[in-house]
Amino acid sequence: MSDLVRFGVAMERALLERFDERIARKGYENRSEALRDLIRADLLRDAWDRGGEGVATITLVYDASVREVTERIHAIQREAGDRVISSMHTHLGKERCLEVIVARGSSARLRALADRLLGLRGVLSGEMVAAAAEP
Ligand code: NI
Numbered sequence: 001m002s003d004l005v006r007f008g009v010a011m012e013r014a015l016l017e018r019f020d021e022r023i024a025r026k027g028y029e030n031r032s033e034a035l036r037d038l039i040r041a042d043l044l045r046d047a048w049d050r051g052g053e054g055v056a057t058i059t060l061v062y063d064a065s066v067r068e069v070t071e072r073i074h075a076i077q078r079e080a081g082d083r084v085i086s087s088m089h090t091h092l093g094k095e096r097c098l099e100v101i102v103a104r105g106s107s108a109r110l111r112a113l114a115d116r117l118l119g120l121r122g123v124l125s126g127e128m129v130a131a132a133a134e135p
Helices: 013-026 031-049 069-079 107-118
Strands: 053-063 084-091 096-106 123-134
Touching: 013 031, 031 053, 031 123, 053 069, 053 107, 069 096, 069 107, 096 107, 096 123, 107 123
Parallel strands: none
Antiparallel strands: 053 096, 053 123, 084 096
């Protein structure tokens, strides 16, 4: 890591103890790495909220026996053009399919893409997760 800066942080003992318990459960070896991750996540959320460009995953679980749901999922991705970078499809059972789509674009357009997919009849569950912001 380049150009590390050390700084002191003051906080209530009880708050720090809760934080230490939390990061131990998550498997962090020290507070610094946990704090860096929290700050990165906050900056990503902020960039996303301000309508920035980013990369997201959209995960869908759907019932493939529902008429045309598979075709609609694919048509929406084709219409999205090069906003969709990649997708992965696998089978969870006889009728249920899992699709993970990686897409790039403004947060508003990605949200709209995810909403169209998640709103389809036959889509049982899913969510969009912002993976990274782009400058
Ligand atoms: Ni399938």
